Amino acid sequence: MRQQIAAANWKMNLTYVEGQQLLNDILAENVEPKDNHAVIFGIPFPYLMMANEKVNTLKNLYVAAQNCSNKKSGAYTGEVSVGMLKSLNLKYCIIGHSERREYFNETNLELSEKLDLLLGAGMKPIFCCGEPLSIREEGSQNAYVEKQLKESLFHLSAEDMKKVVIAYEPIWAIGTGKTATTAQAQEIHAYIRSVIANQYGAEVADMVPILYGGSVKANNAKELFACPDVDGGLVGGASLVAMDFVEIIRALK
Numbered sequence: 001m002r003q004q005i006a007a008a009n010w011k012m013n014l015t016y017v018e019g020q021q022l023l024n025d026i027l028a029e030n031v032e033p034k035d036n037h038a039v040i041f042g043i044p045f046p047y048l049m050m051a052n053e054k055v056n057t058l059k060n061l062y063v064a065a066q067n068c069s070n071k072k073s074g075a076y077t078g079e080v081s082v083g084m085l086k087s088l089n090l091k092y093c094i095i096g097h098s099e100r101r102e103y104f105n106e107t108n109l110e111l112s113e114k115l116d117l118l119l120g121a122g123m124k125p126i127f128c129c130g131e132p133l134s135i136r137e138e139g140s141q142n143a144y145v146e147k148q149l150k151e152s153l154f155h156l157s158a159e160d161m162k163k164v165v166i167a168y169e170p171i172w173a174i175g176t177g178k179t180a181t182t183a184q185a186q187e188i189h190a191y192i193r194s195v196i197a198n199q200y201g202a203e204v205a206d207m208v209p210i211l212y213g214g215s216v217k218a219n220n221a222k223e224l225f226a227c228p229d230v231d232g233g234l235v236g237g238a239s240l241v242a243m244d245f246v247e248i249i250r251a252l253k
């Protein structure tokens with residue numbers, strides 16, 4: 001069975017002490033992910049080391065950065081390179097979140113450069129895609145997401161494609177409390193998988209986890225994750241509440 005993933009994205013929330021406490025509270029619940037499960041904490045840069053020290057000896061628990069630079073190294077004040085993340089022994093990095101695309105003008109081309117750096121360093125990208133409300137309302141979400149995938153991912157070899165995690169996040173569902181229905185989620189996840197299959201073949205497409213993000217909560221996670229092409233979630237607000245995120249982890253199939 002494909003890997004199933006519960007990924008937290010803390011975004012720009014919590015102090016250092018609050019972050020420590022949240023991780024302690026979640027780990028105290030002995031979540032013990034199954035063999036085909038992974039639990040990933042997307043943590044602000046200054047707390048990555050602290051978080052990784054707490055989880056790196058635990059099975060199938062990982063820490064992710066929320067972003068990385070598309071430059072390898074050098075005079076880029078304020079940026080954080082893939083090499084720096086790798087030197088902390090991190091395995092995952094979220095890239096292309098819609099908030100970064102919108103507020104920091106990240107382009108599909110820059111994301112393709114980040115992907116290459118991450119994969120070159122042996123790290124796994126969690127690549128975010130998803131459409132704004134206007135695109136959903138005109139019914140062209142499939143074409144919109146397909147373009148994001150093609151322009152950022154489809155230069156990869158099949159071997160590298162197998163290492164990518166995709167997070168589909170409809171922008172209209174992020175932080176709004178308005179979740180995609182299970183039918184909407186399943187439909188576009190299946191479409192994303194078919195686009196990957198057309199480019200790389202069914203075997204590769206079948207291996208790529210596709211997470212849903214957008215108002216995943218403790219009370220809707222099980223239903224969403226039960227969809228055959230939904231392989232878990234990328235969770236914002238509910239990942240900041242220990243027992244809510246624990247429930248979401250337990251909802252993985």
Ligand SMILES: O=C[C@H](O)COP(=O)(O)O
Nearest residue numbers: 009174175214215236237
């Ligand atoms: O990365 C997470 C997503 O942006 C979802 O955020 P949310 O669960 O607060 O809607």
